[in-house]
Amino acid sequence: MKYTLLLPIFFPLLMAQLKNIIKFKNKKNRNFFLYFTVITNLLIIIALIKSNEKVNVHFVKISSFLDIYFKIDKLSVLFALLVSILWIFTTTYSISYMKHEKGEKRFFTFFIATLGITLGIAFAGNLFTLYIFYELLTLSTFPLVIHAESKDALYSGKKYLIYSFSGATLVLLGMMILYSFTGNLDFTNRGVLANIMYANRDMMLIYIVMFVGFGVKAAMVPFHSWLPAAMVAPTPVSALLHAVAVVKSGIFALIRITYYIFGAEVVEATRANIYLSIMVVLTILLGSILALHQDNLKKRLAYSTISQLGYILLGIVLLNKSALIGALMHLINHAVIKITLFFCAGSIYVQTHKKYISQLQGIGKSMPITMGCFAIASISLIGIPPTNAFVSKWYLALGGLDNKVIFPIIILLSAFLTAMYILPVIITSFFHKKDQENIEKVEAEFNMLIPITILTGIIVFLGLFPNVVLNYVISIVNEVL
Incomplete structure (x- = not known):
């Protein structure tokens, strides 16, 4: 029975083959096959959760270090449900979007x-x-990044690989040194070091090295430039x-970690979080x-992502309950918001072939549903x-107040900057005088509007x-703090 945990991981891999x-x-x-795969996988995950069993599987164990080990806990359930649900929306959107692109078979x-x-x-x-699958994620997403096979796409793909593998190398280094201290890399509430206070310089350096390594994929400044470059990929990617x-x-x-x-x-005893908070603040503001x-809409959204990820990073390094609650909530909320915004941007491009904000005058009247959803997001x-x-x-600001007043100020400043870069898109779309006469309705296809409108509803509902x-x-935060 415990091996059912492998199903949501290996079932999609089998179906891809x-x-x-x-x-x-x-x-x-083909579309039925795609829907069957993603919906069945979500149902498998829900069944695993409802079984209320503490499932764990040592899939391949060579030693205490070389151990491919899976288990269910509250954090994994949260992330797995987020991924699986949003994948269904992306599938619906992709089926319509990819009709206008080449290489559908490889893409799907x-x-x-x-x-x-x-x-x-x-x-x-x-x-x-986690490290093994983290590396596999780079390899599986690389063909999606270079899907267009243009010169820009190939350059972006190369950049993506260099950044990703460089970060992974730092993680591997830190992981091996950490194992020499602990002999255990299993995920445990409050950490495997909870009963062994390694508040020394070595532990601080190991944590910083691993944080930076994983921070590359989280687009932390100054390791962020691969993300905007990857915008040459199709919108679903x-x-x-x-x-x-x-x-x-x-x-x-x-x-x-x-x-x-x-x-x-x-982490608090080593004071590593203090040094990392400087990079996090730079990520929030610089993004x-x-x-x-x-002017490119997708690139503006890409840099926005860098800034918004900075909020989550801040919630992680502040090391208090309110901040971590805010970080986990923003992990979910930002995912729903940003996927909606990118879907809207992709719909605009498919229908009008416009990708620059300066070209969007009056498009709110020709694509009212798409741009209405964009405005709400x-x-x-x-x-x-x-x-x-x-x-x-709100929770991130409360967590910031528990440390220093500068953090809530930074959050407010970033919110002001967010308004400055996102509101002009809405103003240009709905209130620009150009193209107010003889407006042709070019609303997105029905299958593209379905995920956009439902996700927008989720944004409001969760608010x-x-x-x-x-x-x-x-409940997750109470287990670790």
Whole structure:
């Protein structure tokens, strides 16, 4: 029975292989295959959760270090559900979007495989397993990044590999040194070092090295430039990179090493979080400032992602309950917001072939549903109530007050900068005088509007009724702090 935990990880990998073997008569059959895969996988995860069993599996164990180990805990459930649910929305959107792109077969093969690999990260029971799937994630998303096969795409893919493998090398170095101290890399509430106070310079350096290593995929400044470069990829890939798979896996890994390996007490005792908070603050502010200067809509959203990820990083390094609650809530809220924004940007491009903000005059009247959803998601990104990001930023501000007043000030300053770079898109779309006459309706296809409108509804719902997720997040935080 315990081996059922392997199903949500290996089932998509198997289906990705079958997709290449099966010769579908038409796209309708292929689409059914895609929906069957992602929906069945979500149902498997829900069944595992409802079984209420503490499932753990040592899939391959050579030694206490070389141990591919999976388990279910509250954090893995949160991340797995987020990934699986948003993957269904992305599937619906991708089916319509990719009709306008080449290489659909390759795209959907790696698209499905990446789902299984991301869930491997979610259910990893120790640092070694997480590292293996973290590396596999780079390999599975690389073909998606270079999908266009243009000169820019190949350059972006090369940059993505260099940054990702460089960060992974730092993680491997830190992991091996850490194992020499502990002999145990299993994820444990309050950390494997909780009973052994390694508050020394060596432990501080190991933590910083590993934080920076995982921080590369989380687009932490100054290791962020691969993310905007990857915007040459198709919009569904951009959405996956920013909202679900890559950057959120980096964030997830940072939460694991901070609270389930080192433990908050050890990190605080080494004062490593103080040094890292400088890089985090730079990430928040620099991302917003760079977004201000982008006319390309997807690139503006890319730099916005860097800034918003900085909020989550701040919640991690502040090491108090309110801040961690805010970080976990923003992990979810930002994922829903950013995937909505990217879907809207992709719909605009498909329908009008416009990708620059300066070209969007009056498009709010020709694509009212798409741009209406974009406006609601943008308001939430700023943190205006009653949308979902207000809740997470509120807790982050409370966590900042527990440390130094400068942190809430930085959050407010970043919110102001967010308004400066995102509101002009809405103003240009709805209130620019150009193109007000003889406006042609070019609203997005129905299958693209479905995920956009439902996700927008979720943004508002989670703002009005945050306890749906908040109570579960609080239970996670209570276990580690």
